[in-house]
Amino acid sequence: xxxxxxxxxxxxxxxxxxxxxxxxxxxxxxxxxxxxxxxxxxxxxxxxxxxxxxxxxxxxxxxxxxxxxxxxxxxxxxxxxxxxxxxxxxxxxxxxxxxxxxxxxxxxxxxxxxxxxxxxxxxxxxxxxxxxxxxxxxxxxxxxxxxxxxxxxxxxxxxxxxxxxxxxxxxxxxxxxxxxxxxxxxxxxxxxxxxxxxxxxxxxxxxxxxxxxxxxxxxxxxxxxxxxxxx
Numbered sequence: 001x002x003x004x005x006x007x008x009x010x011x012x013x014x015x016x017x018x019x020x021x022x023x024x025x026x027x028x029x030x031x032x033x034x035x036x037x038x039x040x041x042x043x044x045x046x047x048x049x050x051x052x053x054x055x056x057x058x059x060x061x062x063x064x065x066x067x068x069x070x071x072x073x074x075x076x077x078x079x080x081x082x083x084x085x086x087x088x089x090x091x092x093x094x095x096x097x098x099x100x101x102x103x104x105x106x107x108x109x110x111x112x113x114x115x116x117x118x119x120x121x122x123x124x125x126x127x128x129x130x131x132x133x134x135x136x137x138x139x140x141x142x143x144x145x146x147x148x149x150x151x152x153x154x155x156x157x158x159x160x161x162x163x164x165x166x167x168x169x170x171x172x173x174x175x176x177x178x179x180x181x182x183x184x185x186x187x188x189x190x191x192x193x194x195x196x197x198x199x200x201x202x203x204x205x206x207x208x209x210x211x212x213x214x215x216x217x218x219x220x221x222x223x224x225x226x227x228x229x230x231x
Contacts, residue, residue, distance in 0.1 A: 002122065006082040006130045008075065008148055012139035013155030014194045015060075016165035020092070021100055022155065023135040028102075029110045030131040031118055034084050037092045038136025041071040045177070051189060056182050060193030062141045075134065075148045082130025140216055141197040152220040154201075158208055159191065166190065 009026065013019045020037070027033045042048075042065060051058040059065055077085050121127045140146055140154065166186050171179045181190070195207055201217050202210030212222055 002126050002128050004081060004128045004130060005121070006079050006132055007150045008079060008132045008134055010139050010146070010149040010152045011133060011135040011155070012153070013137065014157060014162050014198075015137050015190060016162050016169060017137075017155040017157045019135045019137070019155050021097065022153070023133040025100075025102055026131075026133055029107065030114050030133075031111075032082070032129065033131035033133060034078070034082065035133045035135065036074065036078060036084070037090055038066060038071065038134065038139060039092065039171075040088070040090050041067050041074065043067050054184075054188045056185065056189065058189055058193070059179070060137075060190050062138050062193065062197040065193075066136075066138055066142075068142055068145070072142075072144050072148070075145060078132045079148060082132055137194070138197055140201065140220075146216065154220055154222045156207070156222055156224055163191075 011019045011023045011026070023035050027035050042059070045057070047064075048057045048059055049061070049064055050056065051061075074085070074088075118129050121129050134149065139149075140152065146152070163186055166181070195205070198207050199205035200214055201207070201212060203213045204210050212220065
């Protein structure tokens with residue numbers, strides 16, 4: 001009898017940090033893998049609260065930006081068999097994304113490596129490995145969601161780089177409509193929301209250059225995104 005072991009890999013970071021791009025590369029490298037986009041669990045637009053100071057909808061408040069109950073339950077379901085539940089539709093394919101191809105030799109090397117990992121698990125231990133990649137901009141805010149992850153990766157990118165990338169992006173939201181940032185939305189809503197959700201992960205709350213700290217970061221792999229390449 002073959003047992004199934006599902007490994008959940010979290011890929012977190014700020015909006016426009018490259019987490020979805022990395023998750024999609026890993027999905028191609030890891031045999032028998034799927035991807036879960038946390039953005040798919042945003043509440044309907046009519047349920048997003050108005051910021052009390054800036055008088056615009058706040059899509060980046062950690063408490064309200066994700067339907068946490070539904071997200072946790074979804075991860076539990078994926079953890080059972082490594083499959084995306086039937087009926088789930090992701091709006092990620094609607095979002096335009098730049099291509100960042102992996103060097104062919106690098107890709108082949110790691111694909112072969114993980115194919116061998118899976119072969120050994122199956123032949124030596126009677127275990128079929130499935131991989132589920134979970135990407136999200138608030139992935140490490142909710143402890144119950146974090147507890148379901150087996151591996152955690154965090155992409156740290158500097159403020160100015162994120163801001164520049166964000167200006168070039170539009171987003172599809174839960175009802176299929178397109179969201180475009182109002183004036184000053186990055187400065188007043190997005191960046192403060194990111195800092196609020198992640199300040200406990202770095203010394204002195206310095207999300208740009210502070211050293212990782214605290215229980216959340218104990219076994220987390222932090223990648224300085226701007227120093228990475230696909231070669």
